[in-house]
Amino acid sequence: MRTLEQTVQEVLDLAVKHFQLPPGSLAPEDDFFKKLGIDSLQTLEMLSRLENHFGIELPDYEVQGVSDFKTLAKRIQSRL
Amino acid sequence: MLDLSKYQSIGATLKDALDHFAGELCLFEADREREKERLTYREFKERALPVAKALQDAGFSAGDRASIIMTNQSKWLISAYAIFFAGGVLVPLDYKLTPDEHWQLLKHSSATVLITEYPIWRQLSVSVRRSAANVQTVLVTEAPPNSGLSSAQRWEEFRGAGEPAFVARTRKDTACIVYSSGTGGRPKGCMMTHENYLEQCVALTSIYPFWPGVRYLSILPTNHAIDFMVGFFGPFTCGAAVVHLRTLRPEYVREAFPKYKITYVSLVPLVLKNLQKGLQARFDALPTGKRRIFNTLVAINKAVTKNHARLGISRVLLKQVHEAFGGELRTIIVGGAFTEPQTLQFFYDLGIPVANGYGLTEAGTAITVNDLKPFRADTVGKPLPGMEVRILNPDGDGIGEVAIRGKTVMAGYLNDPELTAETIVDGWLMTGDLGKFDGHGHLQLSGRKKNMIVTEEGKNIYPEDIESVFEGLPVKEFCIFAANYIWPKQTMTGEELVLVIHLETGQPLSDDLRREINTRNQRLLNYKRIHGIVLLEEDFPRTASLKIRRNVLAEQLGKLDRSSAVLPL
Numbered sequence: 007m008r009t010l011e012q013t014v015q016e017v018l019d020l021a022v023k024h025f026q027l028p029p030g031s032l033a034p035e036d037d038f039f040k041k042l043g044i045d046s047l048q049t050l051e052m053l054s055r056l057e058n059h060f061g062i063e064l065p066d067y068e069v070q071g072v073s074d075f076k077t078l079a080k081r082i083q084s085r086l
Numbered sequence: 087m088l089d090l091s092k093y094q095s096i097g098a099t100l101k102d103a104l105d106h107f108a109g110e111l112c113l114f115e116a117d118r119e120r121e122k123e124r125l126t127y128r129e130f131k132e133r134a135l136p137v138a139k140a141l142q143d144a145g146f147s148a149g150d151r152a153s154i155i156m157t158n159q160s161k162w163l164i165s166a167y168a169i170f171f172a173g174g175v176l177v178p179l180d181y182k183l184t185p186d187e188h189w190q191l192l193k194h195s196s197a198t199v200l201i202t203e204y205p206i207w208r209q210l211s212v213s214v215r216r217s218a219a220n221v222q223t224v225l226v227t228e229a230p231p232n233s234g235l236s237s238a239q240r241w242e243e244f245r246g247a248g249e250p251a252f253v254a255r256t257r258k259d260t261a262c263i264v265y266s267s268g269t270g271g272r273p274k275g276c277m278m279t280h281e282n283y284l285e286q287c288v289a290l291t292s293i294y295p296f297w298p299g300v301r302y303l304s305i306l307p308t309n310h311a312i313d314f315m316v317g318f319f320g321p322f323t324c325g326a327a328v329v330h331l332r333t334l335r336p337e338y339v340r341e342a343f344p345k346y347k348i349t350y351v352s353l354v355p356l357v358l359k360n361l362q363k364g365l366q367a368r369f370d371a372l373p374t375g376k377r378r379i380f381n382t383l384v385a386i387n388k389a390v391t392k393n394h395a396r397l398g399i400s401r402v403l404l405k406q407v408h409e410a411f412g413g414e415l416r417t418i419i420v421g422g423a424f425t426e427p428q429t430l431q432f433f434y435d436l437g438i439p440v441a442n443g444y445g446l447t448e449a450g451t452a453i454t455v456n457d458l459k460p461f462r463a464d465t466v467g468k469p470l471p472g473m474e475v476r477i478l479n480p481d482g483d484g485i486g487e488v489a490i491r492g493k494t495v496m497a498g499y500l501n502d503p504e505l506t507a508e509t510i511v512d513g514w515l516m517t518g519d520l521g522k523f524d525g526h527g528h529l530q531l532s533g534r535k536k537n538m539i540v541t542e543e544g545k546n547i548y549p550e551d552i553e554s555v556f557e558g559l560p561v562k563e564f565c566i567f568a569a570n571y572i573w574p575k576q577t578m579t580g581e582e583l584v585l586v587i588h589l590e591t592g593q594p595l596s597d598d599l600r601r602e603i604n605t606r607n608q609r610l611l612n613y614k615r616i617h618g619i620v621l622l623e624e625d626f627p628r629t630a631s632l633k634i635r636r637n638v639l640a641e642q643l644g645k646l647d648r649s650s651a652v653l654p655l
Binding site for chain 1: 118157181182184203205206332333334335336337356357360542543608611612613
């Protein structure tokens with residue numbers, strides 16, 4: 007079973023890979039809309055990738071209003 | 087299509103539609119690759135009437151208000167029909183609002199019934215604002231077994247035995263209260279009459295018809311005026327089917343087109359642009375030879391569709407593109423915000439017409455729409471049948487405020503006669519948008535007169551509604567503006583909000599203050615956030631009752647140079 011810290015790190019690593027950013031350029035508290043300049047649709051694409059990685063289904067409503075990686079990781083963690 | 091001139095209400099129309107088209111398919115609901123529902127009109131009726139009966143057994147009667155806060159799904163439409171059948175007024179709310187905002191609007195609308203989904207109820211039930219509203223009956227869909235529902239009931243078990251009594255309404259009665267904005271300050275609850283919907287439905291379907299076999303992909307939230315009309319009432323009056331997706335991830339939306347042979351879909355400009363980007367990337371990745379052939383086919387398509395759309399020819403010429411959309415797509419309806427002409431042209435050149443138009447909730451959805459005769463990417467089309475559109479006080483270029491009159495215009499704002507009187511003057515709805523007519527009767531929009539923005543996601547944001555988030559900011563005074571309201575620009579895209587601050591004497595714009603502003607800004611949903619700060623070194627002009635005189639302040643700020651006045655966050 008992953009710890010929350012591990013989940014957060016995996017979320018950050020995947021986001022870095024998905025958006026082709028330099029390693030270590032994202033932090034848990036980062037607002038992904040602001041930091042990545044992405045819109046809600048691009049966020050949904052990132053979520054699909056996270057779902058595949060963690061092998062879970064994350065309903066759209068679960069991520070409603072979430073805008074930072076740490077909260078997102080918490081939502082994922084609760085479904086692992 | 088049913089002859090809507092014979093009907094008095096949405097409920098009466100739907101009641102006949104369910105019998106008239108009993109054997110036709112009316113609803114599909116899919117969750118990722120799983121199909122959860124496939125209902126005929128007969129089955130829809132069988133699901134809805136016991137809900138109507140249970141509502142009546144619970145004391146719900148003519149004119150009572152019931153709110154729906156749900157994502158797009160079959161139970162949304164089933165519940166809505168049950169409410170109309172029982173003579174109720176529907177209050178559809180945006181499920182993306184916060185729980186506090188939901189309770190605020192539930193209170194404002196005086197809704198006594200709330201129908202919602204379990205994940206939403208989980209948040210609503212713990213909100214401190216809950217006690218302020220007068221909701222007596224709460225129905226929750228899809229609650230897991232053993233979940234504590236507090237005082238709510240399971241929607242699935244809310245069934246009345248026996249036949250419910252149909253409650254007739256007249257055309258002038260309120261059918262829905264639709265909030266166009268106002269979650270932070272002054273709620274704008276548009277009172278839409280049955281006549282508004284009946285007339286709008288006739289006008290829209292005269293240009294974009296539905297019939298049995300047509301499948302409409304419902305992506306825009308159904309509380310939105312567009313989806314309520316073209317994703318519920320319109321198709322149901324014609325025996326067409328609606329497809330709901332519980333997951334709006336792009337890959338599942340893409341799959342839905344061929345899987346359900348979609349005929350129409352409505353999108354906001356943001357999604358349309360994203361679709362364009364994806365397609366363009368695929369075209370660019372074609373090997374040189376294939377790309378050349380493709381470009382030639384697009385050029386031929388452009389030539390043959392110059393005067394009007396020719397779907398049959400386009401589907402043959404650009405077969406692969408059309409097959410990716412299921413091969414049956416006739417038109418993409420785009421609304422909620424302004425769409426850039428080049429995006430519209432991109433799709434039209436591929437033989438996929440985009441019905442762009444212009445509308446306001448207050449006007450009963452659409453005011454103008456492109457009739458594709460011929461296609462025009464540079465305008466928002468011509469007024470719909472029955473809609474009068476005037477340009478008030480035009481300047482030398484013919485640009486003035488757009489005012490409209492017609493049977494689809496709302497009755498007024500709920501509990502706000504003052505705002506109603508400001509908005510509807512001598513029967514004309516003042517839109518606050520600026521535009522002009524060209525020589526062919528097409529409306530061209532060129533900016534806004536009002537202090538608000540519309541995002542590409544189709545969200546109307548009024549600065550007053552988000553100011554509460556900045557309450558208590560350690561500055562002398564502050565105010566939020568649409569930047570284009572201060573510095574008028576002839577555009578309807580790329581609109582942004584700015585925070586205007588008057589600091590205390592000697593107070594610097596410190597890093598701490600910036601951090602505070604950023605933290606508060608992040609509490610807002612991303613599309614509601616401010617994009618810059620403007621410093622003003624003098625007191626804000628105020629009325630005798632100390633309200634900020636926003637128009638005077640905007641004039642004052644307008645004298646500053648925009649590029650240097652707006653500081654980054």
